[in-house]
Amino acid sequence: MSSSQAIIAFQDYDLGSTLASGQAFRWTFRDGAWEGVIGTHWVRLSQKPHGIEAERAQPVPEWQWLTHYLQTDVNLAEVLRAFPQDEPLGRSVQECRGLRLLRQDPWECLASFILSSTKQIVQIQQIVGELCTRFGEPVPVPPGHKPFYTFPTAERLAKVTEAELRACKMGFRAPSLLKTSQMITAGEVDLQRLFSLNVDQAHNELLRFRGVGNKIANCVLLFAYGFQQAFPVDVWVMKALKDLYFPQRRPSAKRLARFTSTYFGPYAGYAQQYLFHYMRMKGRLPASSVSSSS
């Protein structure tokens, strides 16, 4: 029974916060709904009182690809219960109610985060968009709608030149993405195989790629491979950790790693996302109140 529309009954899911929280970079909000591409599926998602409404350009037999991406079967209440009961995290959870983690394609996630280093989220979105437009394949969209593209495969990108990548405004990240594409195409690293490894082994495999350090490796482990204990530490989370948990003196890298891998529990990755989102929102408040008071 195919349909081009479905409602996923679900509560405790803030679609907007989740899609715009810097996990994925290809969602755009338009006319009250989020439009994007998952794999080869164009889809439009909107938040409804009793769940998420999904709309496709063409009928599809099933929606498992979508529920898997959105991770709607994760019991958020259980995740939140496993958090340490401290004040900063509690406040973050309160402010970001319904924030979720997505489950993305490993290659798209890896490539996107290679492009993320020292970039603002808006800029990452620009670069990724440019990359897809130039090297992705068009996907079916509703009549008269602007075109959408797949995320280009590693095989495709392995054949382009560094100059072509730089034309997507990715700067010094171009050689890293190119080399990574080539390594994967050559079979030097098998991204699917990482699913069968433990978190430390998978982490080490990811570090073999140029442009992938500790932070980006953890992002890919968390957002694509579902290692919920992975804890990416970027400038925002670092600020949160220093301000909220180490106000006296700044901890050594070793001490910090020890803390993040034990204190937050089995769902540390979720805790990280809440702290990240909270810090970003908080940092943004003064700017928006200034601009709106003119």
Place this chain on the structure above:
DNA sequence: TCAGACCCTCACAG
């Protein structure tokens, strides 16, 4: 451990 380099773009002063 610790700078400095690395590309490029945008926001924000002046």
Place this chain on the structure above:
DNA sequence: ACTGTGAGGGTCT
């Protein structure tokens, strides 16, 4: 309008 400056979900040497 124009130019100058700083910094942005890091990584590598």
